[in-house]
Amino acid sequence: MLDNAVRLLFVVTIANSFAFGANLVTNGSFETNSFTQSQLGVPAGSNSVPGWTIAGTDLDLYRFPSIHDPWPAQDGLYSVQLAGTPGPSSIQQDLATQVGAEYVLSLFMTGHPFIGATWKLDVMAGSEATVFSGFWLDPIPSDPQWRSFSWRFTATSPITVLKLSDTNQFFGAIIDNIQVTAVVPEPSTLALAGLGLAAAALRLRRR
Numbered sequence: 001m002l003d004n005a006v007r008l009l010f011v012v013t014i015a016n017s018f019a020f021g022a023n024l025v026t027n028g029s030f031e032t033n034s035f036t037q038s039q040l041g042v043p044a045g046s047n048s049v050p051g052w053t054i055a056g057t058d059l060d061l062y063r064f065p066s067i068h069d070p071w072p073a074q075d076g077l078y079s080v081q082l083a084g085t086p087g088p089s090s091i092q093q094d095l096a097t098q099v100g101a102e103y104v105l106s107l108f109m110t111g112h113p114f115i116g117a118t119w120k121l122d123v124m125a126g127s128e129a130t131v132f133s134g135f136w137l138d139p140i141p142s143d144p145q146w147r148s149f150s151w152r153f154t155a156t157s158p159i160t161v162l163k164l165s166d167t168n169q170f171f172g173a174i175i176d177n178i179q180v181t182a183v184v185p186e187p188s189t190l191a192l193a194g195l196g197l198a199a200a201a202l203r204l205r206r207r
């Protein structure tokens with residue numbers, strides 16, 4: 001019976017042994033910017049969206065509500081479409097990371113309104129890459145269809161370049177609320193692990 005209890009304790013510990021650290025991304029929700037209603041497009045090289053380096057051609061920064069942006073942002077007032085007017089474009093920033101540590105990237109994505117289609121976002125973190133994609137019907141103000149995406153990567157450098165790209169020229173994915181957090185052991189489960197080890201050690205001593 002004690003054997004089973006100890007095994008169960010270790011299984012519970014392994015299954016719940018992760019938590020997530022602080023967000024490493026600067027301005028991941030695009031709420032800090034020098035955007036004005038009259039300038040929707042943000043050209044490559046612009047520093048009007050602090051934290052991000054903009055490359056390619058142009059991106060669209062949307063502020064809710066406006067005639068160009070009838071759907072609510074997922075977080076705050078602002079969201080970004082990388083396939084600008086015209087795109088394509090990319091955004092990137094350097095993240096301070098620990099070599100060998102694991103991180104989780106999470107963001108919210110929806111599709112360009114007025115055109116139901118499959119949209120995709122190319123994601124790079126250091127030398128690792130993935131693609132977030134899906135089919136969206138036309139987002140509408142009452143149903144912006146924000147979906148959550150996440151992906152784990154391992155840092156191979158003290159500086160990891162996070163880069164998000166959309167290869168569409170005009171219409172594409174819309175993104176918001178970008179976060180990168182370290183995967184770290186959770187103190188409460190570390191305590192459970194300690195209890196498990198203590199129980200196992202006690203059993204061995206009694207034999």
Ligand SMILES: [Ca+2]
Nearest residue numbers: 029075076078
């Ligand atoms: Ca936002």
